[in-house]
Amino acid sequence: MMPEPEATRVELSIPASVEWLALARTTGAAIASRWAFTYDEIADLRLAIDELCLSLVEGPPAARLDLLYALEGDALTVEGRAVGAGRATGISPSEGGEAVLSSDLSGRILDALVDAHGTENHDGSRRAWLRKQRSTQDA
Amino acid sequence: MEDVFEIVEHTEGGAPPVLSVRGEIDVSTAPELRDRLLGLSQSGHQTAVVDLAQVTFLDSTALGVLVSGLKRFRENGGDLRLVVTGRSVMKVLEITGLVEVFPIFDTVAAAVSG
Numbered sequence: 001m002m003p004e005p006e007a008t009r010v011e012l013s014i015p016a017s018v019e020w021l022a023l024a025r026t027t028g029a030a031i032a033s034r035w036a037f038t039y040d041e042i043a044d045l046r047l048a049i050d051e052l053c054l055s056l057v058e059g060p061p062a063a064r065l066d067l068l069y070a071l072e073g074d075a076l077t078v079e080g081r082a083v084g085a086g087r088a089t090g091i092s093p094s095e096g097g098e099a100v101l102s103s104d105l106s107g108r109i110l111d112a113l114v115d116a117h118g119t120e121n122h123d124g125s126r127r128a129w130l131r132k133q134r135s136t137q138d139a
Numbered sequence: 140m141e142d143v144f145e146i147v148e149h150t151e152g153g154a155p156p157v158l159s160v161r162g163e164i165d166v167s168t169a170p171e172l173r174d175r176l177l178g179l180s181q182s183g184h185q186t187a188v189v190d191l192a193q194v195t196f197l198d199s200t201a202l203g204v205l206v207s208g209l210k211r212f213r214e215n216g217g218d219l220r221l222v223v224t225g226r227s228v229m230k231v232l233e234i235t236g237l238v239e240v241f242p243i244f245d246t247v248a249a250a251v252s253g
Binding site for chain 1: 163165166167196198199200202203204206207227230231234235236237
């Protein structure tokens with residue numbers, strides 16, 4: 001077991017539009033680095049967090065995305081919520097079938113990169129989460 | 140800092156045009172790639188090359204744009220070839236199974252030659 005970092009929970013709230021997703025994934029990568037995830041695990045998390053946020057902004061327009069990054073044991077969990085009624089998210093119209101294809105690919109990416117993930121609707125707000133275990137090669 | 144997103148087009152003689160992409164292709168930048176691919180197809184090019192050697196991030200939106208482009212070029216009797224040198228981009232193509240779908244090359248010269 002690695003030493004516990006000084007903080008094990010970080011919260012981030014961003015506007016629910018596509019221009020802000022880079023901040024969500026970059027923040028996640030920085031946190032994973034601070035929490036001693038490997039280079040490859042950080043790269044996996046960066047992409048997985050992007051896909052998680054995509055699943056939230058592709059739904060009905062929301063005002064903001066609230067993200068919680070938490071270290072529980074050797075696993076990083078990221079939970080995102082689309083909160084409030086918003087305007088357009090900035091997603092450009094795509095060609096026929098492209099959105100469905102991207103959604104299918106997103107599921108495959110998450111299946112491959114994280115240990116568990118899910119989405120649900122609760123009390124009118126959407127929630128998506130993922131969990132990834134860090135390696136413990138320092139033992 | 141994020142890399143600046145940029146698409147540069149090269150065309151030499153009768154060779155397929157090459158779109159060299161730099162930076163991160165995500166939901167906010169993928170539409171520009173879609174428009175550039177659509178433009179090449181509509182201007183009569185049957186085959187094109189997308190050089191991803193300087194791409195540092197690629198998500199499902201970007202993959203959707205590339206697959207749609209591939210379908211369009213193949214419907215016109217051509218193809219969409221990719222240049223991939225980075226481990227992160229190759230990994231995304233592998234885990235989605237698209238490494239079996241696209242013709243993938245190590246260099247632009249090899250991709251242009253086909």
